[in-house]
Amino acid sequence: xxxxxxxxxxxxxxxxxxxxxxxxxxxxxxxxxxxxxxxxxxxxxxxxxxxxxxxxxxxxxxxxxxxxxxxxxxxxxxxxxxxxxxxxxxxxxxxxxxxxxxxxxxxxxxxxxxxxxxxxxxxxxxxxxxxxxxxxxxxxxxxxxxxxxxxxxxxxxxxxxxxxxxxxxxxxxxxxxxxxxxxxxxxxxxxxxxxxxxxxxxxxxxxxxxxxxxxxxxxxxxxxxxxxxxxxxxxxxxxxxxxxxxxxxxxxx
Amino acid sequence: xxxxxxxxxxxxxxxxxxxxxxxxxxxxxxxxxxxxxxxxxxxxxxxxxxxxxxxxxxxxxxxxxxxxxxxxxxxxxxxxxxxxxxxxxxxxxxxxxxxxxxxxxxxxxxxxxxxxxxxxxxxxxxxxxxxxxxxxxxxxxxxxxxxxxxxxxxxxxxxxxxxxxxxxxxxxxxxxxxxxxxxxxxxxxxxxxxxxxxxxxxxxxxxxxxxxxxxxxxxxxxxxxxxxxxxxxxxxxxxxxxxxxxxxxxxxxxxxxxxxxxxxxxxxxxxxx
Numbered sequence: 001x002x003x004x005x006x007x008x009x010x011x012x013x014x015x016x017x018x019x020x021x022x023x024x025x026x027x028x029x030x031x032x033x034x035x036x037x038x039x040x041x042x043x044x045x046x047x048x049x050x051x052x053x054x055x056x057x058x059x060x061x062x063x064x065x066x067x068x069x070x071x072x073x074x075x076x077x078x079x080x081x082x083x084x085x086x087x088x089x090x091x092x093x094x095x096x097x098x099x100x101x102x103x104x105x106x107x108x109x110x111x112x113x114x115x116x117x118x119x120x121x122x123x124x125x126x127x128x129x130x131x132x133x134x135x136x137x138x139x140x141x142x143x144x145x146x147x148x149x150x151x152x153x154x155x156x157x158x159x160x161x162x163x164x165x166x167x168x169x170x171x172x173x174x175x176x177x178x179x180x181x182x183x184x185x186x187x188x189x190x191x192x193x194x195x196x197x198x199x200x201x202x203x204x205x206x207x208x209x210x211x212x213x214x215x216x217x218x219x220x221x222x223x224x225x226x227x228x229x230x231x232x233x234x235x236x237x238x239x240x241x242x243x244x245x246x247x248x249x250x251x252x253x
Numbered sequence: 254x255x256x257x258x259x260x261x262x263x264x265x266x267x268x269x270x271x272x273x274x275x276x277x278x279x280x281x282x283x284x285x286x287x288x289x290x291x292x293x294x295x296x297x298x299x300x301x302x303x304x305x306x307x308x309x310x311x312x313x314x315x316x317x318x319x320x321x322x323x324x325x326x327x328x329x330x331x332x333x334x335x336x337x338x339x340x341x342x343x344x345x346x347x348x349x350x351x352x353x354x355x356x357x358x359x360x361x362x363x364x365x366x367x368x369x370x371x372x373x374x375x376x377x378x379x380x381x382x383x384x385x386x387x388x389x390x391x392x393x394x395x396x397x398x399x400x401x402x403x404x405x406x407x408x409x410x411x412x413x414x415x416x417x418x419x420x421x422x423x424x425x426x427x428x429x430x431x432x433x434x435x436x437x438x439x440x441x442x443x444x445x446x447x448x449x450x451x452x453x454x455x456x457x458x459x460x461x462x463x464x465x466x467x468x469x470x471x472x473x474x475x476x477x478x479x480x481x482x483x484x485x486x487x488x489x490x491x492x493x494x495x496x497x498x499x500x501x502x503x504x505x506x507x508x509x510x511x512x513x514x515x516x517x518x519x520x521x522x523x524x525x526x
Binding site for chain 1: 364
């Protein structure tokens, strides 16, 4: 037993199990009000019902699609603008103030505006998710390029490399390392954008279900939905970690 | 002020006849950063074909700046740098190894070869050959962070030597290595340079090392407006052995002479250099 406890994940699992059990007991004993804090067993039943009905999949698909489109679009647009700003000073002059402003504000406040512009369909969710991700990626690419090790640039130059070689051999790999550093945060942002967008106005998606559960004071369903979103974000985190290890294999070799 | 390039034969250096065909000829060089007082002013030196030349001087006197001017990384504010080699025939070895961290050792070596026109497969094959020659057989697949400081330095050396330079510019390349590794890397480099008759201009603060490997040692005066304060011929026959060279009868007297001159340049408070 003491041997097993040496493993961190075993200790963590045990602690979580103990917490869930305690919660279940306290809720059943009436120490905490099940109306606000339904016991884990009820959340589990709700979770099961959500999936058993099959309805949930179309909502998951909606949120996932919006988040993924926002993530990919945000990565592309952010990287492109970041590269442009770092390479062409006039672009930096135009973009930097806008990006700093967008970075300073809580960007989810743009949700109502995007719903007015793009409607309650998926467009407004993708837009919100994209803006959240693009600003983050813009700054990591922009500063990534400006902080490229000048010794590497000089090295490649003295070996006879021109602009194309520098871009391929130095700038892009160096910036990839920076962007990968913020990839996990970007995944979180992409989901934030999609779910908040749905929460504000929509007819499907996990955010929509959340908003519905909240308006009916259904705490069990709210918790179940939160668990689903957490599960998917964790899944994407793992994928992002894999992508990072693959792209930055030289760091982990 | 750009000095008129003069015919080489008409310009012997003051202390000794200039080598027949200088690979590097620097005349009246002036270097400055921004509007500050020039770091270098009125510096002239020459490196002959196949000659090993060292540039020593007080810390901060601008030794690296001279090297950067010759390498074309920094434009002179005045004077002239004439190279007797094509731009592709100059190798530059930096103080830090500056290998691409995302490329393996062989890919790093192959990069230079590819930039010099080799096809990818041939570049990699040649890179492997160079790594073998420098005692790195079997390590070609490693990334720089998986190599020791000495091994990284050898990769950087392979990267430069693979391009068959006729001129090698080195800026304290082995300063970060521990004494034993440093000795071996320097010895291997010296053997190669002597065999291939590569001209070398080495910037160092290590007086003994400079004297042991060089034919000529230049002493830079204290900056700003640094210039050449002394030129010393090292009369030790080649091929040399790094240890045996230090035992040569002429070694200690010359070392004492350069040391005195260097101390005079650094001044009474220069002990911290």
